[in-house]
Amino acid sequence: MSIVGESFLSSEQLSEKDIEQIFSRATLFKKEFLKHKRFDHLVAHNEGLAQKMVAMVFSEPSTRTRMSFQIASARLGIRTMSLDNPQVASLSKGETLEDTFRNIAAMMPDLLVVRYNTNLDADAVIKDLPCPVINGGIGAYEHPTQALLDAFTILENRGQFKGEKVVIVGDVLHSRVANSNMVLLKRLGVEIAYCAPEEFVPKAEAWKGIRSFSNLNEAIEWSTVVMGLRVQKERHATSGIGISMAEYRERYRIGGDQLKHLRPDGILLHPGPVIRGVELSAFVLNDKRCKVLDQVTNGVFIRASLLSIMLGLEVQQK
Numbered sequence: 601m602s603i604v605g606e607s608f609l610s611s612e613q614l615s616e617k618d619i620e621q622i623f624s625r626a627t628l629f630k631k632e633f634l635k636h637k638r639f640d641h642l643v644a645h646n647e648g649l650a651q652k653m654v655a656m657v658f659s660e661p662s663t664r665t666r667m668s669f670q671i672a673s674a675r676l677g678i679r680t681m682s683l684d685n686p687q688v689a690s691l692s693k694g695e696t697l698e699d700t701f702r703n704i705a706a707m708m709p710d711l712l713v714v715r716y717n718t719n720l721d722a723d724a725v726i727k728d729l730p731c732p733v734i735n736g737g738i739g740a741y742e743h744p745t746q747a748l749l750d751a752f753t754i755l756e757n758r759g760q761f762k763g764e765k766v767v768i769v770g771d772v773l774h775s776r777v778a779n780s781n782m783v784l785l786k787r788l789g790v791e792i793a794y795c796a797p798e799e800f801v802p803k804a805e806a807w808k809g810i811r812s813f814s815n816l817n818e819a820i821e822w823s824t825v826v827m828g829l830r831v832q833k834e835r836h837a838t839s840g841i842g843i844s845m846a847e848y849r850e851r852y853r854i855g856g857d858q859l860k861h862l863r864p865d866g867i868l869l870h871p872g873p874v875i876r877g878v879e880l881s882a883f884v885l886n887d888k889r890c891k892v893l894d895q896v897t898n899g900v901f902i903r904a905s906l907l908s909i910m911l912g913l914e915v916q917q918k
């Protein structure tokens with residue numbers, strides 16, 4: 601696999617073969633877990649597994665990514681050490697994030713998982729650290745493990761990638777999830793579109809030529825998969841974004857009326873956290889086509905698969 605011994609920062613790094621390998625191992629882990637409530641016995645322990653150490657530095661809030669990396673590691677029998685409260689770290693004494701990364705890498709963990717807001721100095725440093733780094737969500741750049749678990753959830757529910765039509769709805773401009781999904785899903789042969797207010801239309805070169813919808817109901821009718829996004833207020837200019845939340849809800853919130861336009865076998869995704877009533881209504885979260893919690897479950901198996909591959913662990917096929 602192209603990312604063994606390397607950092608994993610972008611969906612761009614994954615070939616179709618890499619994605620197949622990650623999905624195949626995640627499927628194996630999930631099946632085994634659902635039967636036996638464990639999958640660690642599939643992993644060869646002759647390489648000092650208990651000595652493997654994953655360090656995590658999260659300087660932006662996280663529930664799903666942080667916890668699922670920790671749970672995935674624990675299920676594999678690997679330890680994690682986490683630094684995620686700047687108040688108890690030397691960041692609060694003025695140390696920079698890039699120096700924090702340098703110092704933690706100097707403790708020689710086997711892998712480092714990072715999450716942080718846009719920071720060009722940190723971007724430069726993580727490319728040069730002596731241990732491989734996993735991008736657990738960097739600013740508005742990318743969130744490639746989220747895209748992997750999203751694609752895995754699409755495959756699990758829709759059974760294919762070719763012929764699938766995914767519409768990404770909402771704050772696409774500020775979304776690292778949208779960027780990573782656009783690259784990954786395109787590589788897998790999925791047709792992508794987005795539906796966003798003018799203020800949230802993506803501007804990066806990679807989005808040029810991607811189909812866009814201005815009407816949410818038409819977008820949902822076209823799609824087999826609807827992917828909502830969180831409105832990323834923390835990445836908006838303090839001067840505002842030119843659209844009020846009331847207007848946003850009126851035109852882009854997916855509620856029961858909008859979901860009527862989704863085909864019966866279509867699915868609704870959202871990376872979380874869902875801001876109820878803004879991006880999705882409480883009603884649609886209970887619809888059987890809504891797979892938000894399945895995404896979260898799959899995040900554990902995808903991250904366990906990725907960690908095991910990146911750490912070069914042998915896994916016994918059943």
Ligand code: CP
Nearest residue numbers: 662663664665871872
């Ligand atoms: N999807 C996601 O990244 O969620 P968290 O911010 O809670 O990790």
